[in-house]
Amino acid sequence: MRVEKPPQETLLDHYVTKPTLICDVERRLQRDGRLGINIGLQEGLILKGLCTQNSVQKVVEIGTQYGCSASWMAMGLGRRGQIHTLERDPECIENARETFAHPDYLALGCDTQLVEGPALESLTGLSSQGPFDLVFIDANKLGYLDYLHWAQAHLGPQGMIVIDNVYLFGSVFSEICPKETPPKMWSVMKAVISEQLQHPDYNTFIIPTAEGLLVSYKKF
Numbered sequence: 001m002r003v004e005k006p007p008q009e010t011l012l013d014h015y016v017t018k019p020t021l022i023c024d025v026e027r028r029l030q031r032d033g034r035l036g037i038n039i040g041l042q043e044g045l046i047l048k049g050l051c052t053q054n055s056v057q058k059v060v061e062i063g064t065q066y067g068c069s070a071s072w073m074a075m076g077l078g079r080r081g082q083i084h085t086l087e088r089d090p091e092c093i094e095n096a097r098e099t100f101a102h103p104d105y106l107a108l109g110c111d112t113q114l115v116e117g118p119a120l121e122s123l124t125g126l127s128s129q130g131p132f133d134l135v136f137i138d139a140n141k142l143g144y145l146d147y148l149h150w151a152q153a154h155l156g157p158q159g160m161i162v163i164d165n166v167y168l169f170g171s172v173f174s175e176i177c178p179k180e181t182p183p184k185m186w187s188v189m190k191a192v193i194s195e196q197l198q199h200p201d202y203n204t205f206i207i208p209t210a211e212g213l214l215v216s217y218k219k220f
């Protein structure tokens with residue numbers, strides 16, 4: 001079950017020129033058969049926009065892949081920013097290193113730490129370096145509830161959580177788990193959405209991107 005491409009994406013594709021850095025990352029993703037797993041232009045512009053806010057300086061990203069989303073965030077953060085980005089796949093780690101060494105990435109001046117290994121272990125290691133201003137969750141769906149709870153516990157007073165793929169290919173709109181969706185993954189995503197939308201300490205909304213982008217601001 002797939003959600004149709006939202007109409008604004010056609011406009012963005014037509015009118016917005018992708019930065020050279022993003023084109024370079026996407027060229028390597030295409031070469032390796034991984035294009036489309038990364039965030040698209042719409043999500044990239046949203047993340048960049050959120051990161052331009054002065055209250056956002058320290059970011060944790062769970063799920064680096066080749067560094068496409070980290071690049072968008074670094075464009076918003078610039079020199080005042082620091083990104084810890086977590087990845088466990090060796091091919092992705094190698095390519096993310098290449099992205100973070102790209103002259104256009106270096107010119108952004110954003111301090112970027114690639115944390116290698118399983119995300120839950122990496123998060124435990126990062127805990128003492130908090131609080132963080134923005135946590136972006138875009139990795140294995142089964143881990144989303146654990147990642148959400150870690151984010152809640154390590155956000156600063158004006159912190160923000162951003163979660164990609166909350167539609168889970170449209171399956172979260174069903175009252176029962178569709179047969180093509182792994183049941184555990186479906187219940188984790190339903191739990192993430194219901195917990196965060198009802199959480200008394202957060203203002204939460206879902207941006208209707210193709211995959212559903214949940215944005216949650218801490219009330220202060």
Ligand SMILES: C[S@@+](CC[C@H](N)C(=O)[O-])C[C@H]1O[C@@H](n2cnc3c(N)ncnc32)[C@H](O)[C@@H]1O
Nearest residue numbers: 038039063065068069087088089118119139140
């Ligand atoms: C959807 S991709 C991330 C895309 C990236 N955020 C972007 O838009 O450029 C998910 C990534 O999470 C990584 N990943 C999945 N499970 C993980 C885990 N338990 N620990 C660390 N990384 C994980 C995968 O290897 C994959 O590269």
